[in-house]
Amino acid sequence: QKEVEQDPGPLSVPEGAIVSLNCTYSNSAFQYFMWYRQYSRKGPELLMYTYSSGNKEDGRFTAQVDKSSKYISLFIRDSQPSDSATYLCAMSVGSYQKVTFGTGTKLQVIP
Amino acid sequence: EAGVTQFPSHSVIEKGQTVTLRCDPISGHDNLYWYRRVMGKEIKFLLHFVKESKQDESGMPNNRFLAERTGGTYSTLKVQPAELEDSGVYFCASSQALPGGDEQFFGPGTRLTVL
Numbered sequence: 441q442k443e444v445e446q447d448p449g450p451l452s453v454p455e456g457a458i459v460s461l462n463c464t465y466s467n468s469a470f471q472y473f474m475w476y477r478q479y480s481r482k483g484p485e486l487l488m489y490t491y492s493s494g495n496k497e498d499g500r501f502t503a504q505v506d507k508s509s510k511y512i513s514l515f516i517r518d519s520q521p522s523d524s525a526t527y528l529c530a531m532s533v534g535s536y537q538k539v540t541f542g543t544g545t546k547l548q549v550i551p
Numbered sequence: 552e553a554g555v556t557q558f559p560s561h562s563v564i565e566k567g568q569t570v571t572l573r574c575d576p577i578s579g580h581d582n583l584y585w586y587r588r589v590m591g592k593e594i595k596f597l598l599h600f601v602k603e604s605k606q607d608e609s610g611m612p613n614n615r616f617l618a619e620r621t622g623g624t625y626s627t628l629k630v631q632p633a634e635l636e637d638s639g640v641y642f643c644a645s646s647q648a649l650p651g652g653d654e655q656f657f658g659p660g661t662r663l664t665v666l
Contacts (some may be wrong), residue, residue: 444593476657483555483642483657484594528594536582536646536653538596538607 443467446529446542455551459516463529463542466510470531470540473505475514478526478544487527488514519549553577555645555658563664569631572661576625576645582606583626584646584655585618589639597641600626601648633665 446463453459461475472491476484488503490496496503504513512531516523529542556575564570576583585597597616598608602623611618615634620626630637640660646653 442593446593481659483644483659485657486654489654536599536601536606536648538584538599538610539586539655540596541586541594543593 441466443540444529444531444542447545448543450546450548452548452550453519455519455521455549457519457549459514459519459523459547459549461514461516461527461529461545461547463512464510465512465531467531467533467540468507468510469533471534472532473503473512474530474532474539475501475503475512476528476530476541478528480525484528484530519547521549521551524548555643555656557641557643557658557661559661560659561662561664563666564633565666566635567632569629570633570663572628572630572641572643572663574626574628574643574645574658576643577647577656579647580645580656581623581648582646582653582655583620584644585626585628586642586644586657587639588642588660589636594642597628630663633663635665638663638665 475488478484493507500517502515526544528544558573583600588594596610599606600620617629642660644655644657
């Protein structure tokens with residue numbers, strides 16, 4: 441069983457839609473939770489970084505962590521064509537430690 | 552400020568040959584990580600340097616892989632001899648040592664194809 445499960449998609453939505461991306465994990469030792477965005481032929485870029493359960497908002501992006509259910513989500517409001525990319529959930533046990541990634545969900549926002 | 556750079560961007564080699572990948576982290580970043588993504592799979596951790604010391608090399612697949620970080624600046628990852636299953640994208644990331652946690656900044660990756 442993988443430590444982190446993520447639906448690979450692809451997910452196709454119209455411009456302006458609310459997008460929900462999700463991951464589940466099995467290792468209860470994970471304490472840090474991240475969402476990365478990766479454009480084609482580029483490296484992953486950190487979008488959101490959270491430590492505790494609950495919600496964290498940054499502009500159109502909201503990250504949600506539920507440690508009791510081992511479930512994390514990323515919500516994108518008012519999605520734009522420029523949001524089209526692969527979104528990777530990631531987590532680590534502690535600071536300065538290896539990051540464990542999900543497989544990534546490919547998102548396409550159609551104008 | 553320059554980001555993490557990797558060289559080459561793409562390498563095509565024959566099975567049995569040697570390839571060396573290079574990563575230049577962001578200046579001042581003591582932490583340097585190597586990750587790999589093989590086709591259809593998730594990005595997986597290979598190893599972590601703190602300055603010139605290997606902090607965690609639990610993800611290195613076998614002894615055909617050798618990573619170095621001389622002087623605590625740039626790092627190289629050598630694959631010798633390369634096998635078909637080594638094909639994939641190799642990412643390097645770096646981070647500062649800051650209280651409260653680190654953000655790992657990723658390079659664009661080196662795409663390795665072993666024929």
